[in-house]
Amino acid sequence: MPLTDQRDGALAAAASADPSPGATSPPPAAGAVPPPARTRLAAHEIRAIVAGLMAAMLLAALDQTIVATAMPTIGLDLGDAAHLPWIVTAYLLASTAVTPLYGKLSDIHGRRVMLLIAIAVFSLGSLACALAPTMIALAFARAIQGIGGGGLIALSQTILADIMTPRERAGYQVYIAGVFATASVAGPLLGGVLSQHLHWSLIFWINLPIGFLAFWLTNDKLKLLPRHGRRHRLDYAGALLLVVSSTTLLLALSRGGVQDPWLSAPVLGLLGAALVFGGAFVARLLTAREPLIPTAVLANRIVACATLAACFAMGTFIGLTIYVPIFLEGVVGLSASQSGLALVPLMIGTVTGATLSGRSMLYFRHYKRVPLAMMVGSLVACLTLAVYGRDLPFWLMEVALAFLSIGLGTILPLSTITIQNAVAPDQLGIATAAMNFFRSLGGALIVALFGTLVLGAAAGQTGADIAGLLRGADPALLAGAFRAVFVAACLCLLMALAFLALLEERPLGERPK
16 A cells, blocks of 8 residues: 555545535434534635645655655665565555544544644654665664554545535546646656666655645644534554554565465464454454444445455555566566656556546446446456466557556545445544555555565575566566466456445435435
8 A cells, every 4th residue: 555555545535525515414422512513614725725635645645656666676775675575564554554543533633633643754754764774674664654654545535525525526626636647657757767866765755845845734724624523532442453453464464475484383373363353353343332443334335345345446556556566677677767657557547547437426326337347447457467468568568557557546436435425424534544444454465465476486485586586587487476466466356346336326415314
């Protein structure tokens, strides 16, 4: 989500926006500290902050794209292909669980300190990944990396919303989109080349200099950020319940159908625990004095529709970026470096779609029309892949992947902008983080679904069988599994399209009454 991150979510930052300065805010709640007069940042100060955020975004975006094409090589090199999905699942478990915490803590303690913590933890996790001797050790290291990665995207989006109006954001959009375009192209290529010709650990070593650069650039510049003065408190009980419930649910979905049968005691036990702790979390939301995620945010129809549309769109994208390289290597017969090159249309398409959607929101009142049209094109492309699969000419397969991802990309900035436009300034952090949480959760669920369809296709579900599939021992069996994957992706696209159609087109800058 990983994807990552949740990469995805990251593309939304390329066009998200803060409500315009002329909008009115709701009156402060009882006991709230009146916010200080907002000091207008100079252009050179905004550029300095954006430069630091671009480095942080690159850290997250490159890691997610570079891991995808290296996964088959990592599984074979460590001799544990059966646990290969944990490279993704461990990251998603950690990053998903902590994302709302970053949002809430940034509302309490400020964006700067939380972003610096996220960068530092992510870099330490990358070091642990590079040194991991086994798949189990790598999974634990990826979890550490995910604890940091869970804050990089949400906090960057929130900071950009703190300092810019939509029109100002358009001037910087080309630079921000360029970061993700670079990661989209360079990530798959680097992942394939480094894992095939050098060593897969280099895909994690490369994060250390980028992390140092991001820390150095943001350490001083983020002191300039405006602060909203409303006091918050962290709901520790709610945070614990959220972490436990989301973790047990994702563990159940990652094991079911791959490591254990769906009706086995471990999977049913995890699902039962997820249901109990999830119910307790909902009860906590309804009764806490200040819940982790405000109920007013969750009850907002714009927030709900935008979040669900992004959840299905980003989940589909993350799942495809993880498993399409296996399709390209195990079914089409490409090498790791060749699959990295072939994955570029899928990755760059989301950047193209995000840019088109973000720009259309500045010029068109009915800004949903572009995403709706592009999502229809994505659905047609995905149906083509589901029906014809490996029988498609290679060039047409690449075109289908490009059109599929362009539509997905259009939803990412739309969801972020509309959510940030629908909440009060003092709720920007938690609202943005909540969106990223559910988007990451959707990604984890869909990755688990795709993993069950692909890895569960191995007869007997043994490590040797899965390793054989990755080497292309039975392309026909794997092709059948991926036909099911593309059909599932079509259903997810339909859900994203439905929630997008239900989303209210509120003019940018208009505050809820």
